[in-house]
Amino acid sequence: MSGRLSPDFERTLRRYVLGGLDEPLRIELEETLVSDPGAFEALGVVEDELVEEYLDGALDVSERAALERSFLTSAAREARLRFAQALRDRTRRGAAGEASRSAAIPASRSTRAHPAWLAVAAALAFSLAGNVWLATRGVRPEGVPLPAAAEAGSPVAAAPTPVPGDSGALAREQAARTRAESNAARLELELARARSSVVTLALSAGRLRAAGDSARITLGAGAVAVRLRLELASAEYASYRAALVDQDGGEIWTATRLEPVREGDDSVVNLVLPAGLLPPGDYEIALSGSQGGGEPVPAGRYAFRVAGR
């Protein structure tokens, strides 16, 4: 099976997950994925590793956006993201020899104003490049695939009724139970996630880390993302760059092409960070602005402290 993980095939799978394959190649690959268990398993490996890179903050801006747009499109897949986060949280707890989990700050107005899955989907799909809250999650298909040659069936009809005494009934019942459990789990996780996995913090420029003036944030065990609302003194630049700076002054994550938005009387830049980037400690967001592709100019520093999980 591991023979399926050749560099070329992995590259193709990665492009598929990120939505970058041309339609003919996409159809060819999908046929392989359905009919070849080894290929599908290789896809699972690539998906897991992309999720890991996402949580590590190791994807560039365009890849992050592509993963959110093309892969994190269902509750089940978002559950995979949460599971990966929970697993790394578990390794941290194990390493630290502690099991305490501090309470998360519940998501603010955005999660209260929408159904649970919408709030979470919106937070995760929050575009770092475009900075637009997705108030709804489109479920329309992207493109219409080409017809396949093999089908000769009739229009949709009712599901076949099991023959009495059918020895397959047990297998079907088990499958149905598994699906029911999975659906219940998804619902539960959607609700749990909306309450605890997106944490919001509003920051004003000029808070001084050294003076102990940092805003504080506590990340719960299930936190996946942190939304930072950076208030601007004035929206004088068309585009901003944000750098997450750790307490040693090193840049550990950056986002570019951030556009300011109006929220009431305020001009703000919204930013979503993977919670995995933020172990307890002191941080700053260094914001710089640019106009018309010019040199970036410092536009503010926003200090905050992440308390222990």
Add this chain to the structure above:
Amino acid sequence: MSEALPDGPFEALLGRLAPDRDAAGVRYEELRLRLVSVFEYRRCPHPEELADETLDRAARKLWELGDRFSGGDPARYVFGVAWNIARESFRRPAAVSLPNGFETRAHANAEPPDEGAERAAACLDRCLQHLAAGDRDLVLGYHEGARGARIDRRAGLARELGLTPNALRLRIHRLTTRLRQCVEACVARAALEPRLT
């Protein structure tokens, strides 16, 4: 109708998937998962229902074809059926999002903020205990630490286990998939109880 496969469409499909009944059941579920995944990538609404519909229709067709079906592995045939169903799904009305400001009952009666996450964490602990000690250590060791340290540790793990890096990646994928399914089922069970005991 064919006399060769008298037990019905589902039996006809299982019979094509594997001669052994248990193995056929496993292959059926695997095939279903693969279909769900492709429908999800296509952003089809209700991918699970579409996968079921696909398999039902393919089973019925295989049953009707009986001995006239000349293919060996029916998965490619099922794939063809899937496309037609996908196209049909595109013509169905799209799901309509709830308006802004709508608050679900579940939200109005929300649990304490971190309860769901705590339950999931408890389930993860429980499911980890169900793994063999070696597998548990492997999964936790594989995912532990910062990115740079993980890469080094994984190379060491592969050497220790006598595996190629790709074989280790596959093994980890299988283990974490099992673990994730266990956690999802545990959370689902716990959701039906007042508290995880």
